[in-house]
Amino acid sequence: MIFTLAFRNLFHDRVRLTVTLVGILFSIVLVAVQLGLYLGASRMITANIDHADADLWVMPFGAKSFEDGGMLMGSRERHQALATEGVARVTPLVVRFQEWRKPAGGSTRVVVVGTDAEEGAVEPLSLTTGTWEDIKAPDSIAVDSTYLKDLGVDGIGSTAQIGNGRVKVGALTSGIRSFTQSPYVYMPLSRARSLVGAPGSDLATFHLVKVYPDQDIEKVRNNLLSRLEGAEVLTKAEFRQRSLRQWLFRTGAGVALIGGALLGILVGTVIVAQTLYSSTKDHINEFATLRALGSSSGYIHKVILTQAGLSAVIGYLLGMVLALLIVLASQSTPLPIVMTPQLAAGLFTVTVFMCAISAVSAIVKVTKIDPATVFSR
Amino acid sequence: MTKKKTEAPAAPEKNQETVLAATGIVKELGRGAGTVMALKGVDLRLVPGELTLLMGPSGSGKTTLLSILGCIMSPTEGELSIAGTNTAKLSPDELAVLRRDHIGFIFQSYNLFPTLSALENVRIALDVRGQKGYEAARRCEEVLREVGLGQRLRNFPGNLSGGEQQRVAVARAIVSSPLIVLADEPTAALDGENGNAVMELLARIAHEQDRSVLAVTHDPRTLPFADRVVRIEDGLIVGEERRPEGLDAPEITDLTKRRKAHA
Structure with missing residues (x-):
């Protein structure tokens, strides 16, 4: 009977029910979009780190993120790392912001990612057109199809310049967005060194360390730290966190997204609380009758x-339907919204919590019911 | 504060156990200079198998007394015992349990849940007692049939006449077989025919189901159904009459007049 009474009370006043549901729906969509953007941004920021086959990252002291690694390191760090017990492989990686000159004039910033995929560094993710062999061809690079227009190129075979070096689009990726809105341009390591002004050198922004499977990663890290001066050694998780902190919190973008989500929860809570309170007030005599009946x-x-x-x-349910439609529509934009089962479950928990908190004012109201009012109607 | 004690009610003719005993009930309403003494020392006993009418003019304290007897309001002074339990030191939740276990209420304006059907309105009285499921549903249907609403089980209050709604309220009051049924102006909102039907029902409940029914009323049409009439005026019980054997209605004797005559 509790369910029946609650259901009927709720559906008795359709207008109020609509207002309540719109409030929750608005709140859910706002929170879903904000957190979905946060997740999407997080994925973009950490995508290259997550897809690198490395247990440890060696980087110049104070490197801020994947894109902002600071000074290039020489080969000394690589050789010292290779000589460290437990290290199976050390792969250099060049990552630098560079100027992309469009064929029709004008320029934009890109992130040059130099990697030798066969050595286990970062591979261009989701190659949809072309292969790694195509990228190894002279001047060849891979870019994401989302950014073709921004880069002023049409597709495979288009040429442009990075710095003073000519490049040709030899392969395309799909869905590799950049949080900084500077597209990633993947190329072999030697070409990247050449384009960032260190041709023929063995300089690198990062050294990706793969540890033997039977080795303790933390122990290898401590050994590396004792050998490498002026360099930091971070685990994959630590580097992810550092990159996220740099782009989401130091720039304030993450705070704005989380703030928006909290605002959504607040607005939803207020609307639901208001409608629940007014519903309770309308049914107060029925609750007084229940109390008189001995409930x-x-x-x-x-x-x-x-x-x-x-x-x-x-x-x-209504909010999620709308949120999923928005998520779907955002997939072809530079900042796609992400919806995961965990986020969906989290949103449900937030909604239930929000509605439970909203019920407090109504509960306070019925707690003060005087059952004697049943005789004064 | 002078407290006028009324004459003790006459003992029931049969040797019956008292299910409700109120002694020296005083109730002050309001605070400070605006305090009103609604009840000035009321004694009352209810026994099973009897329909008692509590009659009096407006403002005489009828509803206040009913609220106290139903454990909905606490007396300022005096003692109330329900089924042998002294209510003096019970918390609001304990009083709710006492109401739930021993008292059924019938209200002047029915107080039905407009969003629930007749059957559901009765079921909720069992539901608050933790009685659910098929047995509870069967019992509710049975009681609704007893009050003549076997064909109206699925109807909502909005689709029932006033008399039918009051019969649903009666069914809700008796479905848990309480010792005591308290009714507040049960016929006030009904026409003569429906009023008589409801009073007949209350009399049947008292006599056939051996319950103690107390109905607050100022409706003289209800007199023929009463076994006992208690008159209240200005917060005091001023008269009590019983139906003599063989009479259709109690022989009303105004104790106030009797007292004045003696004086």
């Missing part, structure tokens, strides 16, 4: 909480 306070609280729970479930 416990808990019974009445359950009715109100069930009402809140029903609002949460219906509002969540």
